[in-house]
Amino acid sequence: MRTGVKMWRWRRNPLRRSTDRVEAWAVLISGLVLVVGAPVVGVATGMTVAASGPRPPADWHRVSAVLTQKAPAPSTPSEVNNSNYEQVKAVVQWQAADGSSHRGFTWVRPNSAAGSRTTIWLDDAGMLREDPVQEVQTQSRALALGTAAATGTAALAVGAYALVRVRLSKRNASQVEREWGVIGPEWRRHSL
Template sequence: MRTSRKFWRWRRNPLKRGTDRAEAWAVLISGLLLVVGAPLAGVATGMSVAASGPRLPADWYSVSAVLTQKAPAPAPADEVSRSDQVRATVEWRTADGSRRRGLAWVMPNTPAGRHTIVWLDGTDRIRDSPHRGLQMRALAFGTLAATGTAALATAGFVLVHVRLARRRESQWDREWREVGPKWRPHRT
């Protein structure tokens, strides 16, 4: 019958030392930090950054607008534009039912008739989305927090493993100094 190697760190064994138990706990804790702690740290940080963003003015609101014509191709790098969007003409209905037109940021080459969300102020003028920069910042800080937590968990495990290996070696040296002379053949 073959023995399983899956949970060898947790099996009972009369030869298992305290350093082996400590290393088993270090593996478990660092694994939990990597699998559960890092994602939680990233999500919590991202949500915190998003929640701490600037508040919208009270008269701003979002509406669904329709592109009236196909959006242009991406602008050359030397022109003033956003890196991933172009301006295109959109049409929307105001609260009183009248139609309005204006320029909004959309993805390049978006076909006419496609719906997009635009932000309007109290005078029904198009404003830049207040969430655009905030979402990217929240994603960046969340990623950094998750990566940092994973790095700390890994570095902590490596530090514990190295210290336990040194302790194990010193214990083996000490025990060998006691037992070694008994095993040597006596010379007469």
């Protein structure tokens, strides 16, 4: 049943029941959790997941490398590196700290032009390593888990409110039944 008076659950009223007050608080709390809590939980979860992503070992460092020839287009799905989306193996050349020139295979974007620069990872021994920080995967994972956390928080708020409403409805029905047990016989006497 709707009423035309706004905020009636919060106003003083002789007809207001204790369940009306409880329902008003349930609406307020679940609304705050939906509007403020769910986004905060989602963002906090996403940021935590992103911050706890893979990190390179302490003895690895980035070096700029040059493609020695045009990178191939992936001809089969097996040539695509699943951890680095849409990348193919190509020959790159880089300068070591001592000035010596080195070559090796690494993952690059398909069809990259010869002479274009890319970043590679080397360990302290100068060995070429795969990129340990896959930003696309880390960001995707953070977004997915943040969204799941926000959705879960919102579902909890809605579920808790629904549970409160069911309990209050049962309580109201039992109160009406008790009151009718007292008032009902009085009405029957007047109708005869």
